[in-house]
Amino acid sequence: MTGYDPDRMLVETRAFNAELERLMATVPSVHTVPPAQTRRDRREGLGIFPAPVLLPNARTIEIGGPGGPVPLRIIPPDRESTGAFLHIHGGGWTLGGNDLQDTRLDRLARETGLTVVSVDYRLAPENPYPAAPDDCEAAALWLLGDEGKAALGVGGELAIGGDSAGGHLAALTLVRLRDRHGITGAFGAAVLQYGSFDLSMTPSQRLWGERNLVLSVPILNWFVDQFLPVHDREQRRDPDISPLFAELSGMPPAIFTVGTQDALLDDTLFMEARWRAAGHATELRTWAEAPHGFISLPMTVADAALSAEYDFLRRTLGLHPR
Numbered sequence: 305m306t307g308y309d310p311d312r313m314l315v316e317t318r319a320f321n322a323e324l325e326r327l328m329a330t331v332p333s334v335h336t337v338p339p340a341q342t343r344r345d346r347r348e349g350l351g352i353f354p355a356p357v358l359l360p361n362a363r364t365i366e367i368g369g370p371g372g373p374v375p376l377r378i379i380p381p382d383r384e385s386t387g388a389f390l391h392i393h394g395g396g397w398t399l400g401g402n403d404l405q406d407t408r409l410d411r412l413a414r415e416t417g418l419t420v421v422s423v424d425y426r427l428a429p430e431n432p433y434p435a436a437p438d439d440c441e442a443a444a445l446w447l448l449g450d451e452g453k454a455a456l457g458v459g460g461e462l463a464i465g466g467d468s469a470g471g472h473l474a475a476l477t478l479v480r481l482r483d484r485h486g487i488t489g490a491f492g493a494a495v496l497q498y499g500s501f502d503l504s505m506t507p508s509q510r511l512w513g514e515r516n517l518v519l520s521v522p523i524l525n526w527f528v529d530q531f532l533p534v535h536d537r538e539q540r541r542d543p544d545i546s547p548l549f550a551e552l553s554g555m556p557p558a559i560f561t562v563g564t565q566d567a568l569l570d571d572t573l574f575m576e577a578r579w580r581a582a583g584h585a586t587e588l589r590t591w592a593e594a595p596h597g598f599i600s601l602p603m604t605v606a607d608a609a610l611s612a613e614y615d616f617l618r619r620t621l622g623l624h625p626r
Contacts, residue, residue, distance in 0.1 A: 367442065393422060489556070498562045
């Protein structure tokens with residue numbers, strides 16, 4: 305990609321992976337710690353992840369959802385808004401929050417002119433499936449309705465996206481909008497970052513093994529078990545659980561981002577192929593040896609991947625650069 309030396313980027317990525325793997329071996333694996341403790345530690349900057357930076361220009365509102373209020377984190381651009389981006393955070397449906405990536409979402413808003421609306425969906429295991437997709441569906445319907453447009457003061461273009469579990473929930477939300485409400489074409493673009501699209505496990509997940517590079521097979525199994533405590537392997541292939549098995553007509557153009565050192569590599573490769581086979585424009589960006597979650601890590605490859613996504617949004621939605 306213009307401005308980035310792939311050889312130098314690969315050397316940096318390999319060194320970063322080695323250090324990340326070393327650091328992760330010094331703390332208990334996430335699947336051995338109660339989720340509430342991990343959530344608290346990450347908010348306080350304990351362990352290997354820095355504390356989140358909360359931006360003063362961000363605000364949180366609440367909308368009604370099927371299980372109670374759904375908080376939405378609103379981050380405006382630094383100029384007149386061109387529309388909105390519905391963001392869904394990752395964290396294995398168990399961790400994370402809509403206020404833990406303000407700086408990254410602020411950059412998205414500044415680069416595209418879109419107002420970012422990030423969903424604080426209910427987390428497992430306290431709230432297993434279908435709580436998270438229900439909340440994301442409610443947020444999408446609110447954003448598409450008059451109430452959402454009035455509350456945000458925005459019109460224009462709409463996009464949707466998320467990382468990891470958030471990519472999974474973004475895809476599910478688009479399928480639900482079509483199947484439950486007859487809504488297609490409302491979102492003009494999707495940004496799907498290393499999503500988990502087959503919760504019965506793709507080959508790359510099953511073959512990954514014990515290596516803990518953000519994810520491992522035990523961690524993957526644990527996350528899915530929190531989200532789907534009563535569903536067996538075949539039940540996890542329900543299209544409302546694993547969107548890889550959904551019929552994909554009526555989806556928007558999408559950019560798929562994944563690193564080649566990610567246990568979820570096949571999820572992205574398979575989903576992009578099915579999305580494209582359904583007749584939709586896609587861009588597949590595989591980043592050499594980048595690990596799971598890399599867009600949130602201080603790596604040159606993260607900057608390159610995010611720049612490609614912002615360029616995709618500007619081109620697809622007809623937005624002007626800064």
